[in-house]
Every structure is written in C-alpha cells, then in structure tokens.
Amino acid sequence: MLTEQERERIRAEATHYDYPQAACVEALKIVQEGHRWVSDEHLKEVAGLLDMSPEALDSVATFYNLIFRKPVGENVILLCDSVSCWILGYENICAHLKTRLGVELGETTADGKFTLLPMACLGTCDRGPAMMVGSDLHRNLDNEKVDEILGRYRQTPEA
Numbered sequence: 837m838l839t840e841q842e843r844e845r846i847r848a849e850a851t852h853y854d855y856p857q858a859a860c861v862e863a864l865k866i867v868q869e870g871h872r873w874v875s876d877e878h879l880k881e882v883a884g885l886l887d888m889s890p891e892a893l894d895s896v897a898t899f900y901n902l903i904f905r906k907p908v909g910e911n912v913i914l915l916c917d918s919v920s921c922w923i924l925g926y927e928n929i930c931a932h933l934k935t936r937l938g939v940e941l942g943e944t945t946a947d948g949k950f951t952l953l954p955m956a957c958l959g960t961c962d963r964g965p966a967m968m969v970g971s972d973l974h975r976n977l978d979n980e981k982v983d984e985i986l987g988r989y990r991q992t993p994e995a
C-alpha cells in the first residue's frame with residue numbers, strides 16, 4: 837500500500853497537468869523514492885489515482901529504464917556500457933565490479949546493498965569509464981577507485 841503522504845503527493849502532482857495521466861512518470865518516481873521499486877500493487881494504486889489502466893501505466897514504467905519494476909538493492913549502480921566508456925576500459929571495470937560484488941549485471945548482492953545494472957551513456961564520455969551509484973556520478977574509474985567507492989557506500993545505510 838502507498839502511504840497517505842505518497843497518495844497526496846501524487847494527487848498534487850496530477851493537478852499540474854490538464855490530464856492526470858501526464859503526471860505518471862513523476863508519480864512512479866514518488867513511489868520509487870519510498871520503496872526503491874514499483875511493485876504490481878503500487879502500480880495498480882497509482883493507475884487508479886491517475887485514472888488510467890495498470891497496463892498503460894506499466895508500459896510507461898517499462899519504457900523508462902530508471903523506473904525499476906523489480907526489487908533493487910539499497911544502492912543501484914548504473915555502469916555505462918556505451919562506446920566511449922567501452923574504449924576507456926568498461927570491460928575491466930565491469931569484471932572488477934562483478935568480482936567485488938559477487939553478482940552478474942542485473943543482479944543484487946546477497947546483502948541487498950547493491951544492484952548492478954548496465955546503462956547507456958551517462959553524458960561524461962571524455963571521463964570514462966563512468967558509473968552512477970544512486971544519484972552520484974563517478975568518473976575516470978579504475979579498480980582502486982571502484983573499491984574505494986564501494987567501501988564508502990557499504991558504510992552508509994542508505995547512500
């Protein structure tokens with residue numbers, strides 16, 4: 837169930853548009869802020885609030901790759917796999933992350949701390965390899981820097 841505060845925020849967001857459906861991406865973000873991902877139950881609730889079908893809302897949710905329709909860890913790592921980062925060492929960084937985290941791309945660590953996902957260009961192509969952890973951008977990655985970054989997030993309950 838969404839909290840009453842979340843429902844209120846979604847209703848308020850919908851008032852900014854001529855049609856409530858136009859607030860659907862913002863509404864999904866509100867859900868994700870509180871729950872990390874958008875479950876089927878939450879999707880149905882949001883669809884009801886915005887007067888749209890769950891199927892229509894799901895098609896929006898699955899179109900945006902930053903809306904998560906499956907559970908994710910406390911920290912989502914988005915590793916850029918586009919061409920510049922590839923040339924600058926993506927494969928090495930990806931292998932290092934997989935080893936350190938003990939997961940493949942698309943998976944969450946056993947302790948629920950990290951989910952590792954591939955991502956298209958993060959817009960910092962001249963300073964790759966690059967990744968985001970949560971909303972933080974990390975550039976010029978090498979193995980040592982990755983270890984230092986992971987250590988920082990491991991110590992932080994919700995980075």
Ligand code: FES
Nearest residue numbers: 916921958960961
């Ligand atoms: S190619 Fe990786 S940030 Fe653009």
